Amino acid sequence: MKDFQCLAIFTYPFEYFVLKLKLEDASLRHYFQNETLVGLLPLSSVAFGGIRLMVHPSDLQKAKQIIDSLNDKSSPLRIV
Incomplete structure:
Protein backbone atom coordinates (compact mmCIF):
# COMPACT_ATOMS: atom_id res chain seq x y z
CA MET A 1 0.00 0.00 0.00
CA LYS A 2 3.02 2.28 0.18
CA ASP A 3 2.96 2.75 -3.61
CA PHE A 4 -0.58 4.15 -3.64
CA GLN A 5 -0.89 7.84 -4.52
CA CYS A 6 -3.23 10.44 -3.04
CA LEU A 7 -5.66 11.58 -5.73
CA ALA A 8 -8.11 13.67 -3.69
CA ILE A 9 -8.86 14.79 -0.13
CA PHE A 10 -12.34 15.00 1.38
CA THR A 11 -13.54 16.39 4.71
CA TYR A 12 -16.58 14.17 5.31
CA PRO A 13 -17.65 10.71 4.08
CA PHE A 14 -20.84 11.97 2.38
CA GLU A 15 -18.67 13.97 -0.04
CA TYR A 16 -17.28 10.90 -1.80
CA PHE A 17 -19.97 8.24 -1.39
CA VAL A 18 -20.95 8.14 -5.07
CA LEU A 19 -17.28 8.24 -6.10
CA LYS A 20 -16.56 5.24 -3.86
CA LEU A 21 -19.33 3.24 -5.56
CA LYS A 22 -18.03 4.19 -9.02
CA LEU A 23 -14.45 3.16 -8.15
CA GLU A 24 -15.64 -0.16 -6.75
CA ASP A 25 -17.81 -0.75 -9.83
CA ALA A 26 -14.76 -0.16 -12.07
CA SER A 27 -12.70 -2.59 -9.91
CA PHE A 32 -9.79 5.91 1.73
CA GLN A 33 -7.17 6.74 4.33
CA ASN A 34 -8.57 8.01 7.69
CA GLU A 35 -12.11 6.98 6.68
CA THR A 36 -12.87 5.10 9.90
CA LEU A 37 -11.12 7.63 12.11
CA VAL A 38 -13.11 10.54 10.69
CA GLY A 39 -16.27 8.45 10.87
CA LEU A 40 -15.72 8.09 14.62
CA LEU A 41 -14.57 11.69 15.21
CA PRO A 42 -16.10 13.77 12.39
CA LEU A 43 -15.24 17.18 13.83
CA SER A 44 -11.53 16.31 13.83
CA SER A 45 -11.31 15.64 10.09
CA VAL A 46 -9.15 18.70 9.45
CA ALA A 47 -6.78 17.76 12.28
CA PHE A 48 -6.16 14.38 10.64
CA GLY A 49 -5.65 15.89 7.19
CA GLY A 50 -9.05 14.83 5.89
CA ILE A 51 -9.99 11.59 4.16
CA ARG A 52 -7.49 10.82 1.42
CA LEU A 53 -8.39 8.85 -1.67
CA MET A 54 -5.39 6.60 -2.27
CA VAL A 55 -5.21 4.95 -5.71
CA PRO A 76 -26.54 14.71 -11.83
CA LEU A 77 -24.06 12.91 -9.51
CA ARG A 78 -21.61 15.76 -8.89
CA ILE A 79 -19.04 15.49 -6.13
CA VAL A 80 -19.77 17.99 -3.35
Whole structure:
Protein backbone atom coordinates (compact mmCIF):
# COMPACT_ATOMS: atom_id res chain seq x y z
CA MET A 1 0.00 0.00 0.00
CA LYS A 2 3.02 2.28 0.18
CA ASP A 3 2.96 2.75 -3.61
CA PHE A 4 -0.58 4.15 -3.64
CA GLN A 5 -0.89 7.84 -4.52
CA CYS A 6 -3.23 10.44 -3.04
CA LEU A 7 -5.66 11.58 -5.73
CA ALA A 8 -8.11 13.67 -3.69
CA ILE A 9 -8.86 14.79 -0.13
CA PHE A 10 -12.34 15.00 1.38
CA THR A 11 -13.54 16.39 4.71
CA TYR A 12 -16.58 14.17 5.31
CA PRO A 13 -17.65 10.71 4.08
CA PHE A 14 -20.84 11.97 2.38
CA GLU A 15 -18.67 13.97 -0.04
CA TYR A 16 -17.28 10.90 -1.80
CA PHE A 17 -19.97 8.24 -1.39
CA VAL A 18 -20.95 8.14 -5.07
CA LEU A 19 -17.28 8.24 -6.10
CA LYS A 20 -16.56 5.24 -3.86
CA LEU A 21 -19.33 3.24 -5.56
CA LYS A 22 -18.03 4.19 -9.02
CA LEU A 23 -14.45 3.16 -8.15
CA GLU A 24 -15.64 -0.16 -6.75
CA ASP A 25 -17.81 -0.75 -9.83
CA ALA A 26 -14.76 -0.16 -12.07
CA SER A 27 -12.70 -2.59 -9.91
CA LEU A 28 -9.99 0.00 -9.32
CA ARG A 29 -7.51 -0.62 -6.51
CA HIS A 30 -8.09 2.14 -3.97
CA TYR A 31 -8.77 2.90 -0.34
CA PHE A 32 -9.79 5.91 1.73
CA GLN A 33 -7.17 6.74 4.33
CA ASN A 34 -8.57 8.01 7.69
CA GLU A 35 -12.11 6.98 6.68
CA THR A 36 -12.87 5.10 9.90
CA LEU A 37 -11.12 7.63 12.11
CA VAL A 38 -13.11 10.54 10.69
CA GLY A 39 -16.27 8.45 10.87
CA LEU A 40 -15.72 8.09 14.62
CA LEU A 41 -14.57 11.69 15.21
CA PRO A 42 -16.10 13.77 12.39
CA LEU A 43 -15.24 17.18 13.83
CA SER A 44 -11.53 16.31 13.83
CA SER A 45 -11.31 15.64 10.09
CA VAL A 46 -9.15 18.70 9.45
CA ALA A 47 -6.78 17.76 12.28
CA PHE A 48 -6.16 14.38 10.64
CA GLY A 49 -5.65 15.89 7.19
CA GLY A 50 -9.05 14.83 5.89
CA ILE A 51 -9.99 11.59 4.16
CA ARG A 52 -7.49 10.82 1.42
CA LEU A 53 -8.39 8.85 -1.67
CA MET A 54 -5.39 6.60 -2.27
CA VAL A 55 -5.21 4.95 -5.71
CA HIS A 56 -2.81 2.39 -7.14
CA PRO A 57 -0.55 4.02 -9.77
CA SER A 58 -1.73 1.73 -12.56
CA ASP A 59 -5.37 2.74 -11.90
CA LEU A 60 -4.66 6.45 -11.46
CA GLN A 61 -5.68 7.58 -14.96
CA LYS A 62 -9.01 5.73 -14.88
CA ALA A 63 -9.75 7.11 -11.40
CA LYS A 64 -9.05 10.65 -12.63
CA GLN A 65 -11.49 10.09 -15.51
CA ILE A 66 -14.19 8.96 -13.08
CA ILE A 67 -13.65 12.03 -10.87
CA ASP A 68 -13.73 14.32 -13.92
CA SER A 69 -16.99 12.76 -15.10
CA LEU A 70 -18.55 13.36 -11.68
CA ASN A 71 -17.31 16.98 -11.64
CA ASP A 72 -18.92 17.70 -15.01
CA LYS A 73 -21.58 20.39 -14.59
CA SER A 74 -24.08 18.34 -16.55
CA SER A 75 -23.66 15.30 -14.26
CA PRO A 76 -26.54 14.71 -11.83
CA LEU A 77 -24.06 12.91 -9.51
CA ARG A 78 -21.61 15.76 -8.89
CA ILE A 79 -19.04 15.49 -6.13
CA VAL A 80 -19.77 17.99 -3.35
